[in-house]
Amino acid sequence: MGFILKRVAQMVAVILAATFLAFAAMNSLGDPLFNVVGFHASVDCDAVLAGEIEDVSGQGGTDVGDCEVVEAAREKYHLNDPLPLRYVRWVGDVVQGDLGVSFKNSMPVTTIIGNRIPKSIFLMVVAEIFALLIAVPAAIRAAYKANRAFDKSATVSSFGFISLPNFALGVILFYLFVVKWQIFPSRYEDDDFFSRLRSTVLPAMTLALPLAATYFRLLRTDLITTLQEDFVLMAKAKGLSDRWIMFRHVLRPSLFSLVTVFGLSTGGLIGGALVVEQIFVIPGLGRTFVEAVIRDDFPLVLGLVTVISSSFIAINFIVDMFYSVIDPRVSRET
Amino acid sequence: MADSLISVEDLHVSFLTEQGSVRAVDGVSFDLEPGKSIGIVGESGSGKSVTAKTLMNLLPSYAQVEGSMKFDGRDLREIARKKEKHFWGVEMTMIFQDPMTSLNPVKRIGEQIAESLRIHMNRSRSEAMTEAGDLLEQVGIPEPAKRLRQYPHELSGGLRQRVVIAIALACDPRLLIADEPTTALDVTVQKHILDLLDDLRKERGMSMILITHDLGVVKGRTDEIMVMYGGRTMEKAPTSVLFECDGLHPYTEALNATIPKIDTPSHTRLVPIPGKPPEVIGKIIGCPFVPRCRYSTSECLTDMPPLVEQEKRHLCACHNPVSTPEGIKARETNQNAGHTPAGLDMKEFETSAARSDTGEL
Numbered sequence: 001m002g003f004i005l006k007r008v009a010q011m012v013a014v015i016l017a018a019t020f021l022a023f024a025a026m027n028s029l030g031d032p033l034f035n036v037v038g039f040h041a042s043v044d045c046d047a048v049l050a051g052e053i054e055d056v057s058g059q060g061g062t063d064v065g066d067c068e069v070v071e072a073a074r075e076k077y078h079l080n081d082p083l084p085l086r087y088v089r090w091v092g093d094v095v096q097g098d099l100g101v102s103f104k105n106s107m108p109v110t111t112i113i114g115n116r117i118p119k120s121i122f123l124m125v126v127a128e129i130f131a132l133l134i135a136v137p138a139a140i141r142a143a144y145k146a147n148r149a150f151d152k153s154a155t156v157s158s159f160g161f162i163s164l165p166n167f168a169l170g171v172i173l174f175y176l177f178v179v180k181w182q183i184f185p186s187r188y189e190d191d192d193f194f195s196r197l198r199s200t201v202l203p204a205m206t207l208a209l210p211l212a213a214t215y216f217r218l219l220r221t222d223l224i225t226t227l228q229e230d231f232v233l234m235a236k237a238k239g240l241s242d243r244w245i246m247f248r249h250v251l252r253p254s255l256f257s258l259v260t261v262f263g264l265s266t267g268g269l270i271g272g273a274l275v276v277e278q279i280f281v282i283p284g285l286g287r288t289f290v291e292a293v294i295r296d297d298f299p300l301v302l303g304l305v306t307v308i309s310s311s312f313i314a315i316n317f318i319v320d321m322f323y324s325v326i327d328p329r330v331s332r333e334t
Numbered sequence: 335m336a337d338s339l340i341s342v343e344d345l346h347v348s349f350l351t352e353q354g355s356v357r358a359v360d361g362v363s364f365d366l367e368p369g370k371s372i373g374i375v376g377e378s379g380s381g382k383s384v385t386a387k388t389l390m391n392l393l394p395s396y397a398q399v400e401g402s403m404k405f406d407g408r409d410l411r412e413i414a415r416k417k418e419k420h421f422w423g424v425e426m427t428m429i430f431q432d433p434m435t436s437l438n439p440v441k442r443i444g445e446q447i448a449e450s451l452r453i454h455m456n457r458s459r460s461e462a463m464t465e466a467g468d469l470l471e472q473v474g475i476p477e478p479a480k481r482l483r484q485y486p487h488e489l490s491g492g493l494r495q496r497v498v499i500a501i502a503l504a505c506d507p508r509l510l511i512a513d514e515p516t517t518a519l520d521v522t523v524q525k526h527i528l529d530l531l532d533d534l535r536k537e538r539g540m541s542m543i544l545i546t547h548d549l550g551v552v553k554g555r556t557d558e559i560m561v562m563y564g565g566r567t568m569e570k571a572p573t574s575v576l577f578e579c580d581g582l583h584p585y586t587e588a589l590n591a592t593i594p595k596i597d598t599p600s601h602t603r604l605v606p607i608p609g610k611p612p613e614v615i616g617k618i619i620g621c622p623f624v625p626r627c628r629y630s631t632s633e634c635l636t637d638m639p640p641l642v643e644q645e646k647r648h649l650c651a652c653h654n655p656v657s658t659p660e661g662i663k664a665r666e667t668n669q670n671a672g673h674t675p676a677g678l679d680m681k682e683f684e685t686s687a688a689r690s691d692t693g694e695l
Contacts, residue, residue, distance in 0.1 A: 234430055240453060329439060
């Protein structure tokens with residue numbers, strides 16, 4: 001139990017580090033006020049208010065009135081405070097469930113993310129299910145008869161899917177299934193579960209095929225290694241069937257690499273399905289993220305960083321827990 | 335012998351490799367009566383493990399097997415071809431050298447014993463577990479109920495080998511093949527395991543093939559001993575007959591000299607066998623032991639001696655067996671020439687003999 005507490009503390013520390021880095025980077029690379037008061041934000045208002053300079057742009061741009069607005073905004077967003085203090089204040093809000101409002105349309109960040117995250121998670125889950133459904137049976141079949149026809153053709157095609165960039169794969173699938181055969185809708189439909197599933201099949205496939213190829217190669221190699229173990233020979237001497245040996249003895253100890261990469265790729269998919277979201281016009285987190293960064297939408301970027309890094313860390317925590325389920329020798333206490 | 339439990343005749347096993355066909359077993363024959371035991375002795379590469387795996391149908395598909403193997407009158411290769419479900423693991427079974435690796439690390443001990451019972455004997459899960467506990471008790475494991483729920487890594491090497499034995503005994507086999515069952519264990523544990531195997535064999539009237547590189551392991555344990563080298567049978571005799579003369583074959587004599595004896599003075603040097611065991615690729619001419627044998631004559635280079643009864647019930651495949659007139663003469667000739675016809679330097683033996691006299695390093 002103490003172990004779990006320790007892990008949770010670690011996770012919180014990592015999330016804090018990630019969000020602080022994002023917070024500091026946003027503040028030093030862009031100006032948070034630009035979205036609120038426009039170009040006035042970059043004017044040295046202290047000098048204007050002190051009457052040292054009257055018209056910075058020389059075109060009647062910034063006068064004392066504008067600068068009062070800027071000052072008010074600085075006051076409102078606590079921009080006169082030092083960075084660490086602002087970060088602590090932001091964390092305090094987050095803990096209370098307040099991620100602020102988007103600079104773009106003044107909508108609460110939680111509402112924006114709340115709208116989009118279900119689509120991203122659904123896409124991720126469907127993609128991972130497809131990837132596993134393709135990879136696991138193929139790897140078992142290939143490893144059972146290694147270097148035979150099935151193994152060789154599966155290995156070659158897996159190389160193909162790994163090397164094909166996903167925008168190419170996505171466009172090919174889109175052309176075939178949407179444009180040519182018109183099996184799947186061209187727009188993202190979200191009326192009920194079924195229509196959502198129909199809209200998700202193709203983008204999920206686009207994500208799943210390269211993943212499946214990676215999973216296939218990892219699991220196949222590990223299965224072949226495990227099949228050389230003495231305990232497999234012993235199991236054969238016990239007169240167990242090949243099927244029993246494969247599923248009851250060989251599969252579980254061969255899952256390590258697969259589970260590790262599964263965790264990493266699932267975490268990456270939460271906010272990283274940008275290209276696929278773009279091709280299939282899915283209003284998911286990936287697109288939102290890029291738009292927010294381009295627009296310097298501070299609260300939205302920070303909100304997304306928080307959500308994505310938390311999910312990434314949570315998924316990999318589950319994966320770590322899963323190691324000790326796979327292999328009892330992996331002690332939870334270490 | 336009509337009442338043999340297992341009868342192997344002229345067994346040949348070869349593996350196809352890029353360098354050519356490797357002959358791992360080359361014309362091995364033996365019979366084993368119910369309840370009796372035979373020890374197969376030889377160093378690595380002698381073909382003893384391949385012989386066992388052939389009997390257990392555990393060879394990879396690229397192995398070529400010729401000859402006849404009968405279990406209780408039934409053709410083993412026929413049983414393998416029909417993929418008979420309840421034969422291996424039930425009628426005959428095998429235990430392996432390293433108990434650290436021959437148990438599945440991610441399955442509980444209980445499951446690993448119970449699964450054979452469930453598959454072959456049609457036991458329910460709970461019946462199988464109860465029997466598994468009984469088996470652990472029979473192989474001398476304390477607190478069986480606790481052990482059933484443990485994983486292999488929680489047990490010591492000796493206990494693990496006992497678990498392996500319990501697994502092998504689960505379906506009450508008629509033949510147990512033990513491939514170097516104690517090689518990976520501490521010396522003190524070795525004797526316990528060997529005694530346990532002996533006792534269980536006698537209790538159950540089971541036959542056993544005990545494979546080892548250590549003549550000391552089979553001495554006084556098995557009913558019969560077969561010494562293998564280079565895939566061939568070099569010598570075969572009832573254990574008592576073989577140890578009466580410490581072996582007729584030069585290889586057996588050499589193996590015997592590598593074992594420390596309790597009655598020799600301490601710091602006596604053991605006599606190693608010079609050279610390496612052969613890798614037999616293609617057809618070999620003559621005796622495979624020739625390069626390492628100090629009894630060899632020019633005849634040995636070209637003719638493989640047949641396995642013949644040199645003395646009563648004592649078979650040996652050698653032109654110049656130890657302590658026969660031919661053997662003594664061949665050794666003296668080689669001694670005087672300084673080397674054997676195959677080019678083995680006889681001085682190696684003199685020096686090691688001299689060292690063992692002075693007891694110095």
